[in-house]
Amino acid sequence: MAIKKFAVACYDDEEVLFPAVKKVRNSGYKLHDVYTPFPVHGLDGALGLKETDLHVAGFIYGITGTSTAVGFMSWIFCSDWPINFGGKPHWSLPAFIPITFELTVLFAAVGMVLTFCYLNQIMPGVKKHVFHPRQTDDLFVVALEINDHTNEEEVINFLKSTNAVETSIQVAESEWWFGRWDKKEPYELA
Amino acid sequence: MHLKYESFVREPLVDGDKTYHQVTEDIISPIEKKPGRMWYVGFFFSVTLLLLGVFSVFWEVYYGIGVWGINRTVGWGWDITNFVWWVGIGHAGTLISAILLLFRQGWRTGVNRAAEAMTIFAVMCAGQFPIFHMGRVWDGFFVLPYPNGRGPLWPNFNSALLWDVFAISTYFTVSLLFWYSGLIPDFATVRDRATTKLRKRLYGLASFGWTGTAKNWQRHEALSLVLAGLSTPLVLSVHTIVSFDFATSVIPGWHTTIFPPYFVAGAIFSGFAMVQTLLIICRKILGLEEYITVGHLEAMNKVIVLTGSIVGVAYLTELFMSWYSGVLYEQDAFKWRILGPYWWSYWAMMTCNVVSPQLFWFKKLRRNIPFTFIMSIVVNIGMWFERFVIIVTSLYRDYLPGSWTYYSPTWPEIGFYLGTFGLFFTCFFLFAKYFPVIAVAEIKFVLKTSGDNYKRKMEAIDAKTTEEFKHELDHAHH
Numbered sequence: 246m247a248i249k250k251f252a253v254a255c256y257d258d259e260e261v262l263f264p265a266v267k268k269v270r271n272s273g274y275k276l277h278d279v280y281t282p283f284p285v286h287g288l289d290g291a292l293g294l295k296e297t298d299l300h301v302a303g304f305i306y307g308i309t310g311t312s313t314a315v316g317f318m319s320w321i322f323c324s325d326w327p328i329n330f331g332g333k334p335h336w337s338l339p340a341f342i343p344i345t346f347e348l349t350v351l352f353a354a355v356g357m358v359l360t361f362c363y364l365n366q367i368m369p370g371v372k373k374h375v376f377h378p379r380q381t382d383d384l385f386v387v388a389l390e391i392n393d394h395t396n397e398e399e400v401i402n403f404l405k406s407t408n409a410v411e412t413s414i415q416v417a418e419s420e421w422w423f424g425r426w427d428k429k430e431p432y433e434l435a
Numbered sequence: 436m437h438l439k440y441e442s443f444v445r446e447p448l449v450d451g452d453k454t455y456h457q458v459t460e461d462i463i464s465p466i467e468k469k470p471g472r473m474w475y476v477g478f479f480f481s482v483t484l485l486l487l488g489v490f491s492v493f494w495e496v497y498y499g500i501g502v503w504g505i506n507r508t509v510g511w512g513w514d515i516t517n518f519v520w521w522v523g524i525g526h527a528g529t530l531i532s533a534i535l536l537l538f539r540q541g542w543r544t545g546v547n548r549a550a551e552a553m554t555i556f557a558v559m560c561a562g563q564f565p566i567f568h569m570g571r572v573w574d575g576f577f578v579l580p581y582p583n584g585r586g587p588l589w590p591n592f593n594s595a596l597l598w599d600v601f602a603i604s605t606y607f608t609v610s611l612l613f614w615y616s617g618l619i620p621d622f623a624t625v626r627d628r629a630t631t632k633l634r635k636r637l638y639g640l641a642s643f644g645w646t647g648t649a650k651n652w653q654r655h656e657a658l659s660l661v662l663a664g665l666s667t668p669l670v671l672s673v674h675t676i677v678s679f680d681f682a683t684s685v686i687p688g689w690h691t692t693i694f695p696p697y698f699v700a701g702a703i704f705s706g707f708a709m710v711q712t713l714l715i716i717c718r719k720i721l722g723l724e725e726y727i728t729v730g731h732l733e734a735m736n737k738v739i740v741l742t743g744s745i746v747g748v749a750y751l752t753e754l755f756m757s758w759y760s761g762v763l764y765e766q767d768a769f770k771w772r773i774l775g776p777y778w779w780s781y782w783a784m785m786t787c788n789v790v791s792p793q794l795f796w797f798k799k800l801r802r803n804i805p806f807t808f809i810m811s812i813v814v815n816i817g818m819w820f821e822r823f824v825i826i827v828t829s830l831y832r833d834y835l836p837g838s839w840t841y842y843s844p845t846w847p848e849i850g851f852y853l854g855t856f857g858l859f860f861t862c863f864f865l866f867a868k869y870f871p872v873i874a875v876a877e878i879k880f881v882l883k884t885s886g887d888n889y890k891r892k893m894e895a896i897d898a899k900t901t902e903e904f905k906h907e908l909d910h911a912h913h
Binding site: 276279280281282283284286288289291294296297299300303307317318321322325326328330333337340341343346347348350353354355357358361362364365366367368369370371372373374375378379380381382383414421426427433434 | 452454455456459485542580586587588589591593595598602605608609613618619620623624626627628633635636637638640641643644645646647648649650651652653654656657658660661662665666668669672676679682802875876877879880899
């Protein structure tokens with residue numbers, strides 16, 4: 246939890262956003278984040294973000310599901326309560342395949358979605374600062390982190406030179422917190 | 436220079452001159468307006484049906500399963516027919532959202548949200564039937580492998596019916612997660628433009644606090660891709676396992692290896708028909724004709740004619756195999772299907788599923804909306820009869836002529852079936868009112884490649900020869 250000062254620039258097209266992001270990264274200002282209304286391909290590369298490892302997590306969850314299913318069914322039918330089904334072997338692996346497959350998918354999907362929410366720090370009740378109400382509509386927003394020593398006019402002029410359609414200085418919470426979206430936060434009222 | 440390029444052979448996926456903001460406006464504004472009179476009429480009609488269903492189920496639970504028309508010979512009647520029918524309908528949603536994503540079919544973006552919603556509601560309806568078919572429904576949790584005081588005695592993991600429990604519940608969970616993860620960014624869009632406090636609060640909760648940072652989107656893309664990869668074999672497995680309910684038995688007409696592919700094709704066939712029925716109404720009422728275009732409907736009609744033909748081939752293969760097997764019981768099972776007292780159900784199935792979809796080979800009919808609407812209902816009637824034929828007409832004349840019988844449903848069975856329509860449409864009406872019916876972010880993502888106005892901008896480039904274009908491009912870079 247930390248209230249910080251931001252210089253915000255809004256762009257109205259991803260084609261303007263890319264050169265702007267390049268300039269911002271070269272300018273020496275501290276880039277807080279970039280917000281877009283839809284996934285912009287190549288933006289993660291332009292920002293120098295690493296590829297996500299979410300799919301690796303998914304694989305691990307899937308394998309966990311596979312071994313849970315096979316292990317559980319094997320233990321039940323071979324050790325805990327062996328039942329003779331028409332003289333068939335207790336350890337009837339082919340008959341275990343459907344449930345094993347389903348649990349693999351179930352574990353992978355549930356695990357991945359929970360990991361996704363954890364990594365992105367999202368869940369019902371979470372609130373984050375929205376720099377521009379149209380950042381989920383049609384604006385591409387770049388937020389720079391500044392402090393009291395930054396020359397605000399200079400930052401704004403710089404952002405305007407990158408073809409921003411709208412610029413502003415905002416004081417806002419930089420992390421997430423629990424809150425209601427229909428209520429204003431103390432820092433917003435100040 | 437913007438170099439996202441899509442061939443002109445492909446028609447635009449979004450008609451009209453759309454900007455990003457216009458897309459948001461078109462899709463989100465129905466949520467913010469009061470619903471029209473048609474919505475109220477439809478919603479209350481659905482709730483009435485739902486209440487009828489609740490009453491029918493109450494009657495069955497209170498007096499026992501004897502109030503249904505099923506008997507010792509025909510142990511599975513309308514209940515399992517409806518179960519398979521609803522599960523099958525659910526398959527189109529996952530096919531559209533998952534398999535077509537992997538196949539990079541751009542047209543899925545216009546229809547996937549509604550189709551996935553339909554999947555979830557259809558699976559909810561399907562689930563009711565095996566649960567209440569149990570009779571003593573309060574013991575239904577016995578199907579779950581939990582440490583119990585009876586030994587612990589576990590369920591039989593070798594049983595196709597138990598596989599079904601796992602398949603359907605996994606399918607429901609994964610579809611729900613897939614659907615909801617796509618909805619999160621769109622809920623954030625609704626939240627950020629909300630003007631009333633209540634809407635801001637509720638969509639704030641529903642959006643999980645999504646703000647759309649670059650990293651969040653990167654993870655979102657990775658999640659969608661992997662969930663699509665998981666859902667693809669999942670959707671095929673679900674109806675395969677449903678078909679195992681029959682195929683692993685020794686009933687003539689059921690004991691056959693063709694069932695899994697035949698059931699999956701039939702499921703996609705009926706599911707796409709239901710998507711057509713819903714979307715043709717939806718696009719009209721919500722004014723989304725520019726997003727769900729005739730091109731979208733045509734693409735789905737192509738899937739219908741393909742899967743309908745696969746189903747037709749499967750019917751003929753079944754007939755051939757029953758004769759070729761040389762087994763008297765197999766041969767008779769099919770003879771009674773075609774010529775026995777239930778002949779009308781077999782011929783209804785054949786006409787609706789095999790003959791009528793062939794009309795979709797004509798492009799004019801594929802793009803004709805009233806015709807598509809009628810066909811979508813015909814196909815679903817046909818697919819209901821298919822399940823009825825498979826279930827009832829395999830059972831009513833079994834090995835012992837002494838136990839041959841005729842089965843008709845009683846009012847609680849019919850009421851139960853109508854009740855699931857009530858459940859389905861109640862959910863769908865609420866969805867159409869309160870949820871973004873089209874995936875807003877995904878449409879914006881394809882807008883510049885497939886939007887009408889953006890495609891037209893490419894016409895100048897398209898007119899050039901490759902050499903000219905390359906020359907200019909090289910020039911632009913130096």
